[in-house]
């Protein structure tokens with residue numbers, strides 16, 4: 001590496017303006033309306049003209065080859081302009097309507113679906129999994145792939161009652177938006193950390209490790225004259241907080257790690273206030289490479305929702321209307337003791353009225 | 359080389375209509391031994407149903423405490439290509455807009471210095487360059503900064519702010535999300551690159567209550583566009599929606615959460631004093647309805663995922679603030695919040711948990727916010743009030 | 759007499775050295791220690807500048823385990839044991 005270049009720091013990101021399509025720059029802050037032209041294709045119009053957007057899926061975990069394929073399409077048909085969405089979709093931006101079909105054709109050649117707009121299942125927000133994270137109870141990219149293989153038609157059409165947002169996170173840290181998605185897949189550990197007493201005294205600060213546990217399950221102890229910690233296994237809820245601050249307390253357990261499924265969250269304020277996801281299925285086995293139990297469960301939820309919800313009713317709004325009892329009835333998922341909350345503010349989830357459906 | 363890759367389980371993930379990350383990684387495995395060994399190690403994870411990564415480590419670029427996540431394989435002898443597999447977070451441009459040239463430039467750097475794999479983008483918003491060796495970090499950083507890019511945040515710092523496409527392509531934007539995000543990122547470079555907080559602090563910026571960046575759920579400080587005056591109505595366009603056969607009654611009127619819309623034939627009337635700006639009607643009829651003219655943002659604090667004390671949505675601290683450059687009022691507020699949290703927060707205590715611990719009342723007092731009914735769903739239900747004013751028989755005692 | 763940034767850096771370095779292997783110090787811990795020692799004579803900004811000096815000079819590095827800390831430089835991969 002050349003050493004004669006000046007080392008710069010704290011320059012921040014480049015200014016966005018240089019990356020804006022001229023039509024977007026001209027209409028900046030002056031847009032009038034948008035239209036949905038086809039699944040995955042939008043047009044936005046302002047006084048200075050119209051910009052067309054073609055939205056394409058991406059695996060998020062993308063190679064430089066994939067990105068060069070995308071920039072090639074942008075160069076060929078969009079004067080080089082493209083963007084990404086908060087849900088890992090790629091958007092191609094052009095002011096030439098006739099280029100929309102060309103972009104779609106170029107994407108089709110690469111076998112990349114176009115869609116994710118309006119009442120579709122958009123791309124999945126997800127995390128690193130076994131590809132890159134030390135905490136993962138499952139893989140994220142693999143789960144996304146198999147679930148979206150199953151649901152791809154919902155990405156390329158707009159036939160659901162309302163938009164449906166999926167997320168996958170591979171441990172309770174939930175780096176994805178699992179706690180507020182219509183359907184969320186969450187990797188879970190189910191056994192307490194296994195303490196490596198040979199490394200813990202060197203690697204971890206005892207007070208920090210003890211303090212990291214929300215349930216006070218960790219206590220200092222001494223083994224062979226060295227201070228280390230022990231875990232009260234009855235109090236452990238396998239959250240992994242301790243592992244985050246102390247690498248000598250891994251939770252990974254191939255026999256017991258698995259996947260849970262959560263439903264009914266939403267972010268937008270449209271109609272109802274934002275909602276958290278709630279537990280639908282507490283445990284399904286990790287069954288790579290294609291996790292058939294998980295894809296079945298997700299498919300089931302989407303199918304039942306599609307068949308029963310009213311137009312523009314989000315999954316959580318639909319369940320609120322029909323009741324959780326009916327949700328379990330319709331999906332056939334078993335309601336278990338694990339569905340009863342026992343953490344902070346658990347009482348707020350208990351039913352305190354006679355208003356049940358019989 | 360890619361020819362000797364034996365990954366039968368992963369190859370199952372090359373089937374099906376969704377783009378396959380396996381096929382994609384394979385496409386660079388020929389030129390990148392890191393990518394090839396990543397696949398080999400991942401295959402082993404798929405066989406054994408467990409991950410093989412070690413906890414992070416002390417790596418970074420000189421002077422920065424954020425922007426690089428250290429990662430090492432737990433099986434470096436078996437998979438030397440990923441013995442180091444550090445992540446570099448590159449601060450994305452506001453709204454994730456790029457030109458092909460700019461992106462290709464980064465890809466050139468990454469093909470030279472890293473695994474050739476990325477995440478477009480990470481959960482916080484950064485472009486994530488996935489996998490490189492410690493000795494490549496400085497050269498990567500040097501190459502990036504030469505092209506005008508810088509690193510994002512990680513650790514106990516202000517995380518890279520991110521925003522929706524806002525005024526660049528959306529008629530709903532109530533303020534300039536891209537400009538504000540750029541401003542905050544530049545203003546707080548020190549806080550972004552040099553961790554000095556109790557824990558992370560994420561800022562997300564959405565231009566309207568549709569909240570495309572999930573700010574209300576995923577950011578310690580959510581800045582979400584809102585307007586105060588009336589929804590703008592174009593009756594002519596509304597009539598066209600009716601003529602088109604749209605079920606205006608069922609889809610719009612009946613679904614308004616405050617029942618403040620009425621329709622008479624081809625005319626729509628909104629009681630804006632009862633509208634809660636939920637966006638539903640505007641989303642359904644973007645040509646007939648538009649956000650008002652008196653625009654700004656609401657600020658919510660404290661959203662986070664469950665770790666440690668349970669998931670939280672942001673709580674509204676400021677129902678309306680005007681956001682015009684140079685954003686002094688907002689900078690002021692942010693700095694007061696940081697100062698109080700810095701001084702009194704515990705290690706790994708996010709601002710949401712902090713506010714619950716010190717109480718909202720005290721928090722408001724310390725950062726200079728007035729308690730107002732818009733901050734709560736309802737006033738307290740319990741009678742355990744810590745009164746601070748009382749009358750004394752004589753002498754002292756405060757009175758109003 | 760105001761305390762110089764260099765002096766703050768030296769004092770903080772001594773604290774970091776002292777607690778090495780015992781307790782991981784955060785920037786906030788150093789802020790508090792300096793405030794306790796010098797009271798109003800030093801501002802948060804000065805302490806920040808002192809920390810920046812320590813890091814830029816390579817005398818200290820940032821560490822991360824669940825939260826960021828300021829530590830003595832360690833050999834590469836020390837967390838890799």
Ligand code: SF4
Pocket residue numbers: 127128129133134135136137169170171172173174175176
């Ligand atoms: S959700 Fe957990 S396992 Fe997945 S990337 Fe985040 S911290 Fe790692």
Ligand code: SF4
Pocket residue numbers: 192193212213214215216217218231235236237238239240241242243
């Ligand atoms: S996994 Fe969670 S509950 Fe169990 S010991 Fe660790 S911090 Fe405590």
Ligand code: SF4
Pocket residue numbers: 522523524528529530531532564565566567568569570571583
């Ligand atoms: S948050 Fe609102 S303003 Fe921003 S892109 Fe989404 S709909 Fe448009």
Ligand code: SF4
Pocket residue numbers: 271613614615616617618619628632633634635636637638639640
């Ligand atoms: S924005 Fe929401 S609350 Fe306001 S009129 Fe429209 S539907 Fe009703």
